[in-house]
Amino acid sequence: MRKTAAAGLAVGLIAALGFAVPASASTSDSAQLSVLHGIPDTPVDVYVNGALTLDDFQPGKLAGPLTLPAGDYEVALTAPNAADASSPILGPATITLTADGDFTAAAYLSESGQPSLKLFQNDTAATAAGQGRLTVRHVAAAPAVDVLAGGSPVIEDLTNPNEKTLDLPAGPVSASVALAGTTEPVLGPTDVQIQDGVLTIVYAWGSAEDENLALAVQTVSVAHSNPGGVPSGTAGYLAQRDTTMSFIALAGAGALAIAAAAATALAMRRRQEARR
Amino acid sequence: MRAGTPRRHGRDGLAMATLIGTVVAACLTACAPTGAGVTTPSPSPSTPAPVPPTDVVEVPVTSAAVPPPAARIAPDRLVIESIGVDMPVVDVGVEPGGQMQLPVDPAVAGWYRYGPDAAATAGHVVLAAHVDAVDYPIGPLANLRDVAVGSTIAVMAADGSTRTWVVESLTYYEKAALPTDELFAREGDPALVVITCGGPFDASTGHYRDNVVAIAKPQS
Secondary structure (H helix, E strand, O other): EEOOOOOOHHHHHHHHHHHOOOOOHHHHHHOEEEEEEEEOOOOOEEEEEOOEEEEEEOOOOOEEEEEEEOEEEEEEOOOOOOOOOOOOOOOEEEEEOOOOOOOEEEEEOOOOOOOOOOOOOOOOOOOOOEEEEEEEEEEEEEEEEEEEOOOOEEEEEOOOOOEEEEEEOEEEEEEEEHHHHOOOOEEEEEEEOOOHHHHHHHEEEEEEEOOEEEEEEEEEEOOOOOOOOOOOOOHHHHHHHHHHHHHHHHHHHHHHHHHHHHHHHHHHHHHHHOOO | OOOHHHHHHHHHHHHHHHHHHHHHHHHHHHHHHOOOEEEOOOOOOOOOOOOOOOOOEEEEEEEEEOOOOOOOEEEEEEHHHHHHEEEEEEEEEEEOOOOOOOOOOOEEEEEEEEOOOOOOOEEEEEEEEOOOOOOOOOOOHHHHOOOOOOEEEEEEEOOOOOEEEEEEEEEEHHHHOOOOOOOOOOOOOOOOEEEEEEEEEOOOOOOOEEEEEEEEOOOO
């Protein structure tokens, strides 16, 4: 599904690309923005700087990423099909996108169930070779939780609207969410794929009281690291064989030379004998 | 965001040209005494396509539901007929010290599982094997140094597919100077990279000085 944004935002995006084209390595004037809708049962229209940007945005959906010039943006959420942003159900709120940053704006429920908006910055620092990154964000109307991987807690006492981040070996993780201090899952277990060079963001959203807690997942490519080298020989047998082969070759050449010299000497002697 | 694609392409073209330049330069110095072959393919000029004028931005909207794991096509056999190589391939990762993991047995090659897979349309599929290891016979990739430019390499994969690659260059790198960021590239034109060891052996460290690296392009 694709939605069309208003022209005001478009101009900003084109300007950003205009900067980026000549200086291919530099993105210093732009930021990445995604938007997560984590308020159950409430489709919205999203206005950015007064312009309709996401029409009929559904809960559990993720929009973006959009490349935008760094700076302040005013975000407002209205009921679907509102004429404009003048009577928002959430906002208007100002979000600040800093240069080179990767952000997710989440519309979510506070611990007490109030619709809220928060801008999270995604950690895009390079991961080590063979490692991926997991960020867990608690944006559900629910008390503090623990996050379990394979049944044992890896993140403890995470409260709304906070996040925790850790780097893990790449591979599948059986993740579940339990109320803090317990191990009985309220969400999951679900297999979450930790990928080398990828930030996987898991959101716990919805409402415990309304029994619609759910997990949402966003992935962001981050800088990865390559192996430092390829140590592909440890015995030296090949080098040994090469040395032996060249010795044999040398010895062979030597033997030939001796034989040739002997033959020459013999021939000369015969000629001398013949002359006599 | 669509407008970003041509730019990326241009960068990758440049990176590939740089890589080829590096390979050529390295071969002029490092490979000359060993007689290793090298080609100088002319990289096709890649000029970024003009950014199409547009007055709308399409904002992609996707479900944030937990995605199923992406299917990866693991290579499982490496065949280089011209030099008598026919060996199984297993997937490998990274040693604690950050080096690429390798199967202990030189008769088995490792595929770097975090890089592009057997069906990759971009980036480098990296396979490597020990040239030798204590208590094992010398491995099949001991012959890699003799592979001719233009030879074919077949890589079979777990899904039953076979992909044929054509050797474009063979290069000796001193291990300390192995351009891992280029060889393990995840973007750019697809290539198969086969790595083993070679050059002089230092008995005091138990290591060869060089890596022998063959780079092959998809057969057209």
